[in-house]
Amino acid sequence: MRNLRTHPPLPERPSIAVESLDRGLRLLQLLRDYGALRVADAAQQLGVSRSSAHRLLQTLVFRGFAVQNEAHVYLPGPSMDAGPARLEWTRDFRRLCQPHLEVLSRRSRESANLMIRVGTNVRFLVTVRARTVEATHDRDGVVMPAHEASGGKALLAELTDDQIREIYTAGPAATLTEAAMAKLLGDATRARAHGYAVNVEETERGVAAVGTAVHDRWGTPVGAVTLSTRADRFAERLPSTLLPLLLDSRAQIERDLADVDLT
Template identity: 30%
Template sequence: MSDKISANKYAVPALERAHAVLLELSEHRGGMRLTDLSRRLGVNKSSMFCLLKTMESLGWVEKSSDDVYTLGSALAAFGSTFFRGQALIDRFYRTAVETRDRLGETIQLARLEGADVFYLAKLEAPFPVQIASEPGMRFPAHATGLGKALLATLADDEVRKRLSDPLPRLTPATIGTVTELLDELADVRRQGVAFDREEAVIGFRCAAAPVFGPDGRAVAAVSVSMPRHHWEQKRDAAVREIRALAQRLSVNANV
């Protein structure tokens, strides 16, 4: 921790430590105790105590009755403001409602970041089984329809720079090599739509299409996801609707 702080002479060490605490807590959903955070980050217990007390007073962290720290509610407010403040995300929430209602399935928006997709927005389907992905989460791009829709807009050489073998498998259906992925991306380019055939989550399938900005480059992608038993009946409608939604969002799309 001290090496990272000293590397930037303009950095504020307390803020860097607070940032490190938030990252640790985001990776441990069950929470962490002061002693665990102190050991993980190499910060002495008295300094960590003062830091956590300050963060707790700001709502950045919360402490349970058994002294376990978790992320605080203030971060949710920050995240909500950030996501909904983006022009494309705002357009998504206004435009995708009709698509969600016509299909009765979950609609999502994401962008490509390196080898991952970063989820930006989500409109849930009106049924009790919910998809695990949420705004702010990341998934390997090769394992999702959203990711494949976006990777297909890149040249093969760029895809090879971002991904290397072996590709991590999230389910038995996940593509395992870059060669296999490139073959599928060629199909995506021809069809204008990408599919996730239970490659990210067993039991769920999806169709996705890219959203283009004014310069013609893909800035995001939208998808419709549904349980396997809905897929055969709704597949054609899902492809048609998600292509149409992507086209509507591509008008003046900016993120």
């Protein structure tokens, strides 16, 4: 006989369920189980119009839970299998960095971001979006591959080449090709030499970013600060504006971190 104490009945759908949220969660389950979805399939499964299904799927793309390939098929995104970071200090880290990001965004007129690395991914803790019509999108809460994001490259560059190879040789990370690994090691070498890393349309078409690692009072890298902008003006603005402001912001944050024990 089934033990009801250790195996309670499955919960019924609550009468106060939020329909849009429930549909979004159902889409996550479909992506998890099927591995790929077209808009028509999603609409049929959810019993909604194609336009409604499209809006829901695009919201999942925005939050990194889905990606869309060239055939307009939706696939699981990097946020889908990202477990909890389990880093309790990140809340304090974000609170400390927030004012600096606001100043950085205002001075540069670009979007400023704060991220941490968890394994082979980076997680955006906060975005301060530029107050311009051309500002890049909000990335708050988004998960991206570390070897493609500017801040992720800067954080990986804090490791040795052997350590980088080690974390990319097990599990899903082992799918990194030899060419991708060679590029990553080259990017890491340049980041070590210059103190920053760049990403030109590697994570988003038409967007470029520059990032630098932030260190705690003991010199340990704890996160990265980045500036993201339109790719067509990146090269012109990088040496004269973006990079000086970014490095100054890092210095200000590390000065504050010198008085804080994040652990």
